[in-house]
Amino acid sequence: MTFKSSILGLAVVALSTMTAQADEGLSLEGKRIGVAVVGTQHFWDREAFNGATSTVEKLGGEVVPVDGGRDNQVHADNHDVLLTSGVDAVISILGDGAVEPKFQALKSAGIPVFTVDHPSPHAVNNTTSDNYYMGTTIGRYMADAIGGEGKVAVFNAFENALRICGIRTGLWKYVLQDYPGIEIIQPELAEEFANAPEDARKQTLDLLSQYPEGTIDAIHVGCWDQPAIGVVQALEETGRTDIIVTALDGGPDTLEIMAEDGSPFVANVAQQPNLIGSTAAMNVARHFAGETLLPQTYVDVVPVNGAEEAKAAYSSLGYGSLE
Template identity: 70%
Template sequence: MRSRRLRRHRTIPLLLGLVLVLAACTNSGTTTTTAADTEAATVTTGDVSTDTSAPEGSGSDVADLSLAGYTIGVAVVGTQHFWDREAFEGAVAEVERLGGEVVTTDGGRDNAVHAENHDIFLTQKVDAVITILGDSAVEPKLEALQAAGIPVFGVDHASPFVVNNTGSDNFYAGESAGRLMADAIGGEGKVAVFNAFSEALKFCGDRYNTWKYVLDSAYPGIEVIQPELAEEFANAPENARQQTLDLLEQYPVGELDAIHVACWDQPAIGVVEALKEAGRTEIVVSAIDAGPDTLEIMMEDGSPWVVNVAQQPRKIATIAVDNAARYLAGETVLPQSYVDVVPVSGPAQAAAVYEQLGYGD
């Protein structure tokens, strides 16, 4: 039997055509955002809330929200990875800031354990659940929570059983990664891609599909090598390192121009290590996530990692909790909230975004 971890915290007072194509494919609305320095605004469009300023979704002002008297479950797939840990800590902090009590679980980067952990919230009859990441294994648990009258709010987990899902603008993330990577190799060449999760995780699919659409529609001189690569989840950097070394044996100097990691950026750490080991730093690397560890790699002199797209996981989770507070207060909450991403190109931008997101504090 898999072990579960339970913690308790006590109260502490793009392209319009692109968008239309993807909307038709995924049946989900989207609002394409601009770069991080766009003018602050909150825009409501159909069934989507897009926030680009303070950590608030839609409805009443965040200063008026309260979770006093409520117990909120927060389930995270794991806390080993920066993104997951930052989102988890942001959700817990916001529940406590709003006066609620928190019951937390940590799946230890095991999706099956993460799914089973949701049973704890059913047993304890919490008032709402924030579920952070996870694959399809969690769906029956979310359905059971919904059937029990316990509302669930997703953090990068779109599901028919959540009231609202809050996540990055993954369409813009994929578009930015594709455009910047293509520009970095002069608009033509051969590209390998790590794409293990586009079928299992919707947000990964959104990022990959948009990235691929940009290449297919705007860069006919770029060839995506087949078959695509598939990184392991639990030991991604080392697994990607070994796969990259194998790839380099098949594609000598002049036959491979870029390696892209479609869903996240931990595998890219191993990709960079492999390129350095093989002396193949003419190949550029691109990915999506841009936590402090990977931005630091981009900032190194001569780093082959030249493109990333930074997310704001703490802000995403904070908005999810705020949406839960609004819902429990009787407000209508839109099914989807998006948070801006920040495209990063080259070491100078990596250093600037590192400071902008507070990683240098």
Template identity: 60%
Template sequence: MRKSLFALPAIVVAAGLALAGCTTVSSESSAPNGEGVDASQPLAGKTIGVAVVGTQHFWDREAFQGAVDEVEKLGGTVLTTDGNRDNTLHAQNHDIFLAQNVDAVITILGDASVDPKLQQLHDAGIPVFGVDHASEWAVNNAQSDNEVGGTALGKITGDALGGEGSIAVFNAFGSSLSFCGERYDAWKNELATNYPNIKLIEPELAEQFANAPDDARQQTLALLEKYPVGTIQDIHVACWDQPAIGVVQAIEDSGRTDVKVTAFDAGPDTLEIMSEPGSPFVGNIAQLPRKIATISADNVGKYFLGEEVEKVSYVDTIPVAGPDEAKKVSKELGYTQ
């Protein structure tokens, strides 16, 4: 069962959308001992808040629905909020969970502005679990193995360029979102270590969350005017791949066949672009957002069973190089059904 708070105007409630190492529990308050709890329904009788930064993007929708479905499978009632891709609103939405005195919170994405709210929940004895949101106030954060994924993408990029060339980078969020920084740093380190003849163009470009494809398209058109044929070989989007849609459009609109595109996320829309013959989009990393959020909800269940919960739960990523792999991964992930 899912509860909603439609009466609260500051909150957009997302209800019913179709959308590695091991440490002890980080919360200062002790986890329940699990006595008398049904192991198959550890969340029975409990209300779990699920806060998502937005549901406009494929990754966000999949993670949100994965968390909701698994909480309900484990017997819990879900109270959901949607920040509409506004980090301030997303942070404020956590006040509802505090006011409603929920039993636990799963928070999906968001920047550092969310952390003071997570501290308030922690101090009130409400355990918090992150989905791509690492925080000292969270019992656990479930996420992709971004270092492995970034390293794999660096190899894809280096091989696609034959080990030589110049790359322009969209990197607006590497300093504000830890998982973005992990991806970018690993990608850049792989290039520096094994492809020393590849250079990164400075300054970096800053994409926007809002209207990301169109924003990136306009910036790329200007970039291609500045860098004629032979002076730029790749445009890389460091954190996600929605801007890459606009990058590809700009390259094709400009009639350029000398510039490749690489990015990180590999949802159904971008894998479809990669699958097209002759597409400049040659490298991506597929994530499993539904699995990540499902694991987060499972960790909530483990917590209430009194079991040890790891500080970080890593989920593997899938490297995608070229059209054939894009088609294969799309099929494996069910995107072509």
């Protein structure tokens, strides 16, 4: 474990400790809190949902959960269900623009909305990672890993659909402007959400058939990291592991791949989705306690550059040990 990784691990632990100390005395006793999540198939979404619901319950509140099944319109319509369910507040996790009129209706009915990874003018507060930092950091890591020049393919299905994806990919591209020797291959690739690893594996195999060995240097996944699993599989199948892979989210499955000897998956930025969901629930309690909240609450991320830092992050984030 590197000194840098050790410090990162201690920082995560310290943040959790300070948060717990600061939250003593908060309560949601007697409150019914709706928790709407876009879906629970993906690790990040599921962990954010679990963090929010478990914290509401720990604070004495009653959870009214709704799951969109990864359908953005179903997720939006679930807010209508919460509107008529007599909830005192709503925590809404992810989603696209279809949720905005639902948030407005809840606000008009006197039901405060708290969002996760979805800034909205109708929300009291949005809890999120610093997506600007994530995008710039992964851009620097990727550029440095290929020596500041080469051809790069990007999976970028959601830049224009989801604000957080637009920020992350937009800042990645912004950083690359400082590296005139790096060329983004066109057209950009668009991954499917459903069964993303297998979809990305097939698209990567097709990409490699078009670019012979030595003509492509990196593959980046612009908003998350599940497609990167399939990208790595395709590189290993074809023996093209000289091509590096970078992505964002840093869940346990992708950190495990990064920690393997000789893995082409070299950089990531790990989030803390459970803590993000928990913090959103704490913000609901703070609101009812009369505190004034800032529009955005940022939860620390853990940059991961290389196998040793992947092992350190895996441990510090509570996933176990890869040593």
